[in-house]
Every structure is written in C-alpha cells, then in structure tokens.
C-alpha cells in the first residue's frame with residue numbers, strides 16, 4: 001500500500017479504516033458460521049476505536065444485529081439511519097439502562113437486556129407509560145463470568161419477577177458471555193458454561209412459559225472460532241470484525257478446529273505527518289527525563305502524537321513506527337502530544353521537510369500490528385485499538 005495517496009489533515013494524527021478489510025472479515029465469519037447462526041457485530045467503545053458511525057455506515061445491511069453497551073450510541077445509530085434513509089437494523093443494548101432509557105429504547109425499536117432484579121423498576125415504568133409496543137428483551141444469564149446477569153444457580157427464583165410481564169415485555173432471547181475462551185486452548189470451563197446455559201434455558205422456558213424459539217446467543221469472537229457448539233443462534237463478533245485475533249491461543253485452536261485458518265485483515269491504520277525533522281549531534285538528550293542520549297549524530301522526526309491520543313507512555317524507548325517502509329525507533333519518553341523517532345536510516349530524501357509515519361498498520365513491506373504495540377505496552381490488542389482517541393479523524397480507505 002502506498003501511504004502517500006491518502007488525503008490527510010495536516011496537524012494531527014489520523015486513523016484510516018480499510019473498508020475492504022471490514023467486508024472481508026464479515027464474509028470470513030459468515031463462512032465460518034455458514035448461515036446457521038445470525039451475524040452480530042459488536043460496535044461498542046467507538047467500534048473498538050475504529051469509529052462507530054464510520055464502521056456502522058460500512059457494515060449496514062451486511063450484518064444481522066448490532067451490539068452496543070450504551071443506549072446513547074444506539075440512538076445515534078438510529079438517527080444516522082433516519083437521516084440517511086436506511087432501513088432500521090436490529091440494535092441491541094447489552095449494558096445498563098434506567099427506566100427512562102428503557103422507555104426510549106422501546107420507542108426506537110432497540111432491543112434491551114435484562115440482567116438483574118432491579119429491572120422491576122423498568123417494568124413499573126413501562127406499565128405506566130402504556131406504549132403501543134413491547135420491550136424486545138433478552139435475559140442475561142451469568143454462567144460463570146461473574147459479571148452481569150442472573151447467576152444460573154437459583155435462576156428459577158431470580159427471574160420469577162418476570163412472570164406475567166407479557167403485557168409490556170416480549171422476551172426474544174437469552175444470552176451469556178464466556179469467561180476465558182481466549183486465554184486457553186483447553187475449553188473445559190467454557191463447556192461447563194454452556195452446560196449451565198442450557199440448564200438455565202430449560203428453567204426459563206418453563207418458568208416464563210416461553211416457546212423454545214427463543215434466540216440463544218453466547219459466543220464472542222474467540223468462542224465462535226474455537227468452539228463450534230457455542231455459536232447458537234447469533235454470534236457476537238467484536239475484535240475479529242476489525243481483523244484482530246482475540247489471542248494467539250485462539251489462533252492455535254482455530255487452526256486445529258476449522259478446515260482452514262481464517263485470514264483476518266486488520267482494518268485500522270494510524271498515521272501522522274511529522275511536525276519537524278532535524279539533526280541532533282552526538283550525546284544530545286531526547287525528551288522528558290533525559291532517558292535517551294544520542295550515540296551518534298542522529299536525524300530525528302518530531303511526531304504530533306502522544307499519550308493523549310492513546311499512544312501509550314509505556315512504549316517509551318521501546319516502540320517503532322514506520323517511515324518510508326523502514327522501522328524507526330521511538331527515542332525517549334512518549335509525551336502527552338509528541339513522540340520523537342530516529343529517522344537516520346529511513347531514506348529521507350535530501351531537501352524533504354516532512355515525513356509520513358505509520359504508528360499502526362503497514363507501510364511498504366513492514367507492519368506494526370496492534371499485537372506488537374500491545375506487547376510493547378504490556379496489554380492486549382483490544383486495549384491498543386479502543387484507546388485510540390475518539391478526537392482523531394477516521395478516514396475510510398479502500
């Protein structure tokens with residue numbers, strides 16, 4: 001890919017989202033689930049840093065359900081559909097909602113998740129409101145993650161308050177979430193979660209007198225890839241929609257389980273133009289704290305990106321960026337709005353006054369992956385991409 005073709009703003013770093021990569025990843029998952037499950041796309045956390053609206057625009061009509069945490073995001077997407085004459089997609093808010101927000105969701109045909117007995121106040125509010133439509137709802141079962149949901153033991157009692165609520169609720173599905181599918185290749189804990197899910201499901205069907213056509217959804221990216229029986233009726237694909245593997249364990253499992261290893265294409269690149277380039281003599285300190293000192297005369301680029309933008313300070317003196325297809329070391333500390341990199345060997349032409357740097361993504365034959373940045377900053381690719389600042393411009397490329 002030639003980075004110079006891309007239109008860019010001058011003063012800040014920007015994020016490029018590869019339209020073809022998103023489409024490719026969706027197709028890859030559709031093949032894996034081979035129409036036996038619906039395709040859910042998780043767009044929470046600004047679409048894992050990729051830009052919620054930008055990603056929504058690209059995938060609209062290509063997936064069956066959109067999953068979000070916050071109702072404000074769901075409203076933004078509904079508004080976007082209305083303003084652009086798009087058909088209303090299924091949108092599900094899996095996070096917390098107060099009674100007023102539940103009412104708004106019903107009005108806007110947004111599906112909600114019931115995860116605790118405190119939902120009683122929402123039932124009361126719905127009855128008072130007397131809306132023409134019911135709340136499309138899913139019951140979240142805690143099968144062992146220990147996060148939101150009704151714990152599977154004792155679920156008969158804890159969901160009893162939902163009896164006789166068909167006046168305001170339409171229970172559409174049940175869901176749960178895995179605890180450690182991406183951390184292991186041996187999935188006995190996940191299998192015990194599936195068992196708990198199936199037991200709970202039977203109880204829910206009986207207690208609430210529901211038909212077994214309820215939609216069951218459990219698997220995120222890792223389970224979809226590594227545990228076929230976890231896919232049920234809808235899969236909720238987050239990280240891998242954006243072309244990243246949940247972990248190397250998941251990749252290993254997928255290699256053993258699937259007929260061929262899926263090729264995921266990372267959708268995000270992060271680039272900037274230099275603010276200044278200049279020569280520093282030998283023995284000069286670079287950046288706060290004097291943590292780096294030039295060993296020889298060094299050509300440096302000052303880049304307008306820092307920890308404010310989500311470029312972790314933990315990669316100080318560790319990371320590389322790409323310039324003209326060459327790896328260039330980050331010298332000294334990552335600052336709030338700046339980093340300094342060594343461009344001595346980056347083949348910068350005589351007379352050039354600026355360079356274009358790739359912080360994440362590919363330039364020529366070299367790539368800086370989210371996994372690498374995660375390794376340098378002692379975290380996972382999920383955190384690397386979701387932390388890329390929402391203030392930065394997202395540009396769709398292809």
Ligand SMILES: *Cc1c(COP(=O)(O)O)cnc(C)c1O
Pocket residue numbers: 042044094176177219220221222236237238239240246
């Ligand atoms: C974030 C999330 C997902 C997506 O997980 P990935 O590992 O990114 O695919 C699915 N389900 C729930 C409940 C989540 O919170």
